[in-house]
Amino acid sequence: MAAAVSLRDVHKRFGEVEVLKGVSFEVAPGEVVAIIGRSGSGKSTALRCVNRLETIQSGEIELCGRRVDDPALDLRALRRDVGMVFQSYNLFPHLTVAENITLAPRRVRRTPPAEARRIAEEVLTRVGLSDKIDAYPEQLSGGQQQRVAIARSLAMEPKVMLFDEVTSALDPHLTGEVLKVMETLAKGGMTMLVVTHEMAFARRVADRVIFMHTGKVWETGPGSMLADPQTPELKEFLANGL
Amino acid sequence: MGGFTLTHFLYLLQATGWTVVLTLLAFVLGCLAGFLVMLARTAQVRWVRGLSGLYVDVVQGTPLLIVLFLIYFGLALFGFELPAIVAAALSLMIYCSAFLGEIWRGCVQSVPRTQTEASECLGLSRWQTLRDVVLPQAMRIATPPTVGFLVQVLKNTSLASVVGFVELTRASQVINNSLFQPFLVFGIAGLLYFALCYPLSRLSRALERKLNGGRRQPA
Helix, strand or coil, X not given: CCCCEEEEEEEEEECCEEEEEEEEEEECCCCEEEEECCCCXXXXXXXXXXXXXXXXXXXXXEECCEECCCCCCCHHHHHHHEEEECCCCCCCCCCCHHHHHHHHHHHHCCCCHHHHHHHHHHHHHHCCCHHHCCCCHHHCCHHHHHHHHHHHHHCCCCCEEEEECCCCCCCHXXXXXXXXXXXXXXXXXXXXXXXXXCHHHHHHXXXXXXXXXXXXXXXXXXXXXXXXXXXXXXXXXXXXXX | CCXXXXXXXXXXXXXXXXXXXXXXXHHHHHHHHHHHHHHHHCCCCHXXXXXXXXXXXXXXXXXXXXXHHHHHHHXXXXXXXXXXXXXXXXXXXXXXXXXXXXXXXXXXXXXXXXHHHHHHHCCCCHHHHHHHXXXXXXXXXHHHHHHHHHHHHHHHHHHXXXXXXXXXXXXXXXXXXXXXXXXXXXXXXXXXXXHHHHHHHHHHHHHHHHHHHCCCCCC
């Protein structure tokens, strides 16, 4: 089966600094892959290259059969296939929860308002927030905002979802409720690429873990590799992180 | 030389009406042009940004009076003899467009970049992102300084008096030339300007307070 996401020898520079030094990995359809590593290891950048929030200098990236590095790529078509959730939620503060969720279906897919509202109700139920449909983001806790952000992304029915340190701004209690939603998604067969600092989540939920270090894929394996690190760098990372 | 009569006062009031007309004309036209300047200043294409930046610098660095002379007297040399109100409205439009364009550019750019990213990740086009996500947030920030700037425009319409457009300042000059009671006549003119500007200044400040006390966006 063709990979949902694949990176081949991807190089990315910010000015003089090379942050990705030949990164290659694949994510199969339905697979959940966690990317771990220190700040500055390039893990978030790698994720942002997948939906072309960043452009790369060389290498190949493919998502659902589409070449992401093609300069003539139809960006909007790409983004119909891939959803993204950010560390800072990035809900639209001037819109209600319902409006946040229905904006893209109405504008991009021309879904009629009533139908869009029904979609909003459905995705909010999936993240356990159906009672917050008419609230404004500022009236919600961080964990609730992040669950709305996940729901907003789900409303576009992406084939792949990217999670960029989505619990890093949350306290442990709120982190738990967001991770639970993500675990449910994973069990439902969603293809997920998750940049995270939550080792327990990586070990339990991810089919595969990628450890990035200094802009390279350093070590990769099943979640159990976290209990038995092969490289001294991963060993050190886990010792400091846990 | 007679005294200041009701007729004089009515004449000033009528001229105040023309001041308001010129202000609105300049402001509406200036908003339209300023919106285009803002779009150009935030464009993705580098030379569009550069060219519009140059426009803003040139206009902001030139006295409004010089712009007015260029349009009223300068264009006349080429056969475009514009009525005074048209020349004044055009000059003020240019003036407004540069300042409002720059004020609004700042407001648009103060909406966090992550909002644009989130919107584009949902598949919205650049234009949809601007219209549905960036502008509504920028507009909230832009309202107080925009209303505040309206006060500047209103006061600057007095410059139109030098090309013979009879607005409040010109009308006061006309009356004073016959009565020679400068303190009285210009004092009344000043009060009339104040009566127009003060509510606008208060509105601007009230809007600012409301903005600061109202919903804040998450970091």
